[in-house]
Each structure stands twice: as structure tokens, then as C-alpha cells.
Amino acid sequence: MRELECFLVLAEELHFGRTGARLYVSQSRVSQLVRALERRVGARLVERTSRRVRLTPLGTDFLAGLRPAYDALRGTVESAVAAARGIEGRLRIGFQGTADDRVMRAIDTFHTRHPGCVTELVEIPLQDPFGPVHRGEVDAAVVLLPVEEPGLVLGPVFSEQQQTLAVSVRHPFASRASIDAEDLADEPLVTVEGPAPEYWRYAQAPTSTPGGRPIPPGPGVRTLQEGLTLAAAGRGAMLLCRPTADYHGRHDITFVPVDGLPDSALGLVWHQDRETARTRAFSTAVTDVT
Numbered sequence: 555m556r557e558l559e560c561f562l563v564l565a566e567e568l569h570f571g572r573t574g575a576r577l578y579v580s581q582s583r584v585s586q587l588v589r590a591l592e593r594r595v596g597a598r599l600v601e602r603t604s605r606r607v608r609l610t611p612l613g614t615d616f617l618a619g620l621r622p623a624y625d626a627l628r629g630t631v632e633s634a635v636a637a638a639r640g641i642e643g644r645l646r647i648g649f650q651g652t653a654d655d656r657v658m659r660a661i662d663t664f665h666t667r668h669p670g671c672v673t674e675l676v677e678i679p680l681q682d683p684f685g686p687v688h689r690g691e692v693d694a695a696v697v698l699l700p701v702e703e704p705g706l707v708l709g710p711v712f713s714e715q716q717q718t719l720a721v722s723v724r725h726p727f728a729s730r731a732s733i734d735a736e737d738l739a740d741e742p743l744v745t746v747e748g749p750a751p752e753y754w755r756y757a758q759a760p761t762s763t764p765g766g767r768p769i770p771p772g773p774g775v776r777t778l779q780e781g782l783t784l785a786a787a788g789r790g791a792m793l794l795c796r797p798t799a800d801y802h803g804r805h806d807i808t809f810v811p812v813d814g815l816p817d818s819a820l821g822l823v824w825h826q827d828r829e830t831a832r833t834r835a836f837s838t839a840v841t842d843v844t
Contacts, residue, residue: 558624560587561599565617566827568607625826632831642670645832648678648686648695651778651798654820656712656843657696664839671832681748681776687825694824694833698795700757701823709822709837715796717818718809720785727791728808735814736763742772744781744792758793764814782807795820 564573564584574581592599599613609617645664649657653675661673676692679685683697687706694709701708719738721727727737743759762768772790775781781792786806794802795818799809822840824833 557587557591557594558620560584561591561613562617562621562624564588564600564607565609565613570602570607625829629829629831635831641668641831641835643832644672644674645694645836646674646676646692647836648676648692648697650678650680650683650695650697651795652801653696654713654797654801656840659843660836660840663843664836667839668832668835671835673836679748679776680778680781681746681750683750683754684823685749687823690825690828693828693830694822694836696820696822698754698758699819699821700754701821702753703751703823705826706823707826707829709824710841711819711821712840713795713797714817714819717793717812717815718796718799719812720782720792720794720799720807720809722786722788723806723808724788725791725808727810730810732811732813735812736765736767738769738791738812739763739767742770742790744772744784744790745774746776746781747774748776760815778802794818 560573560577563576564570567573567576570581570584574584577584579587588600595612595616597612598610599616601608601610647653647657647661653661661675664671664673676686678692678695678697683695684701684703684706686692687695688703699711719727719733719741721741725741727733727741738760745759746755759771760769761771772792773784775784778798782802782804784790785792786804793812793815794809797820803809822837824837
């Protein structure tokens with residue numbers, strides 16, 4: 555099992571030093587484990603030169619078959635441990651904007667079912683919705699959809715609601731009960747900068763209306779508070795999901811419902827390589843309360 559684990563980590567890192575650091579062993583020990591596995595298989599799985607490390611064609615095929623089998627075995631062991639001891643330890647839950655009532659009820663449900671597990675809430679930057687999950691800074695995260703990230707598992711989807719537009723109270727839209735999506739062509743939209751993937755940034759600040767009219771780009775921001783401040787100053791408008799709009803009510807901003815756009819939605823995500831009994835149990839709790 556140690557040889558298999560070493561190969562899987564090396565296949566991700568393609569670097570013997572970083573693999574050793576992740577496994578808390580020396581670089582020479584990584585080499586020993588890989589050679590031992592190759593002797594079992596009877597062929598080379600990894601090619602190593604002074605410049606780079608890469609998998610052989612056989613190594614690539616071996617990885618494709620090994621990953622799901624290894625994950626299933628690890629999940630079986632974790633489930634058995636959880637059943638024997640109960641789910642314990644720590645679960646770090648990321649959130650964007652605000653942890654709304656549904657998330658808090660899911661946490662309460664999770665605590666009731668698994669009192670031996672401590673939860674921590676971690677705010678995720680608007681500009682980097684998936685980075686903390688990829689980097690292992692949180693175990694799971696509640697993020698705005700869409701999610702098209704390789705390596706991430708999308709669990710329960712919830713809080714599907716009409717989108718709202720944050721505008722200054724002095725803006726002409728502020729006096730309206732709602733606006734049509736085509737009206738967005740008349741107002742620059744605050745955009746998200748930073749490492750967020752392009753498809754996600756465009757979903758939060760589309761560049762055209764459903765009818766094809768271009769929407770002018772507004773100023774770029776990295777945090778939600780930056781966006782709200784620019785909206786209050788009349789520098790642009792910002793699309794927000796309803797829970798975030800409700801939580802961040804301000805006297806200098808009006809949140810106007812937008813007709814004709816797809817509903818916003820939240821989803822729970824976690825990394826497929828770090829799925830645990832804790833993340834699965836929390837996913838179940840989210841499903842049960844929504």
C-alpha cells in the first residue's frame with residue numbers, strides 16, 4: 555500500500571522531492587518505493603531524467619486503473635473506522651460571502667449526529683472560490699455555481715434563487731421593483747479579478763444579455779466588500795445571489811431582482827483525492843436540511 559500511495563503522489567507532483575515532502579520521507583525513500591513497485595509490475599512506470607519526471611505509457615494506464623481502486627479501498631477503511639469510533643476530528647468548511655441559514659442548519663445537524671467532530675468555518679475570497687479546496691486549506695466549501703473544476707466533486711446543490719443587482723440608492727434602477735436582464739446592457743457590471751477561472755467569472759458578470767446585447771465591463775474587484783463599495787459609489791452594478799444580498803444589506807445600496815437570468819445556486823464541493831467520512835457525512839447533512 556505504501557508503494558501504491560507513493561506512486562499516486564508522484565504521479566501528481568512529478569517531482570521526487572515534493573513527493574517525499576508530502577509523504578514525510580526522504581527523496582531516496584521515494585525512489586526505493588517506486589523501484590519496488592516497478593519490480594512487482596515487471597516494467598518501468600516512471601521515467602526520470604535530470605530535467606523532468608514523467609509517467610511511461612504503462613504508468614499512465616496503471617494510474618487510471620489504480621486511482622479509483624485506491625480511493626474505494628481508502629473510503630472503505632474510513633467508513634469502517636467511522637462506524638467503529640464515530641466520526642471525529644476536525645472538518646474545515648469554506649464559504650463565500652456568507653454562511654446562510656441552510657449552511658448553519660446543516661452544521662447543527664452534523665454536530666448533532668457527530669458530536670465528536672469539530673467544525674471550523676473559513677471565509678473563501680471572492681476572487682479564488684476553488685483554490686482553498688485544491689490546496690487543502692478547507693475540507694469542503696460552499697461556493698457559487700458553476701463548478702467545472704477537474705478533481706473537484708460537486709455534492710448537493712441548493713439555494714437556487716433569483717439573482718439581484720446591487721446598485722447605489724441614487725441609481726435609476728433603485729426605484730424599480732425589478733429589472734429585465736436586457737437592462738443590464740445599460741450598466742457596467744463589476745467584475746471579479748484574480749485566480750477564479752474565466753467561466754466562473756463570466757457567470758457572475760456576464761458579458762452579454764440573453765438577447766445578445768453587450769454588457770459593458772465595470773471595475774474589477776477581488777473581494778465582495780470592494781464590489782459593494784463600488785456599487786454604493788455608483789461606479790457600477792454587481793450581480794449577487796439572494797442570500798448574500800439579504801445578509802449584506804446597506805443603507806446606501808438597493809438590491810433589485812433581475813428577471814430573465816438563470817437562478818443563482820450554491821453547491822458543496824470537495825477534492826476527490828481528499829474525500830473522507832467527515833466530508834461525506836457533512837454532504838448528507840446539507841442534503842437532509844435542504
